[in-house]
Amino acid sequence: MNAVIIEKDISVEPAAIRAWAEGRRIFIELTDSRIISFPAYRFKRLKSASDEQLKQITVCLNGYALRWEDIDEDITVPGIVAGNFELP
Secondary structure (H helix, E strand, O other): OOOOOOOOOOOOOOOEEEEEEEOOEEEEEEOOOOEEEEEHHHOHHHHHOOHHHHOOOEEEHHHOEEEEOOOOEEEEHHHHHOOOOOOO
């Protein structure tokens, strides 16, 4: 009797464990230990936000989204990792 073993690649979308702003740049530390960043001008509401508003980031939805309450902005972490930005 022959046995067939099927291996599946299990992919897990990246999630954030923390996020912060330095200057006009947003940084995200991911569960896989990577730290990524992007400039605030890549999103309309972040581009218009003050430096103080940018610092008010909340990691939510178990690390799959970032929220800025004052400017009513939500951005998904997998979208950022994939490079899906609003503005060029």
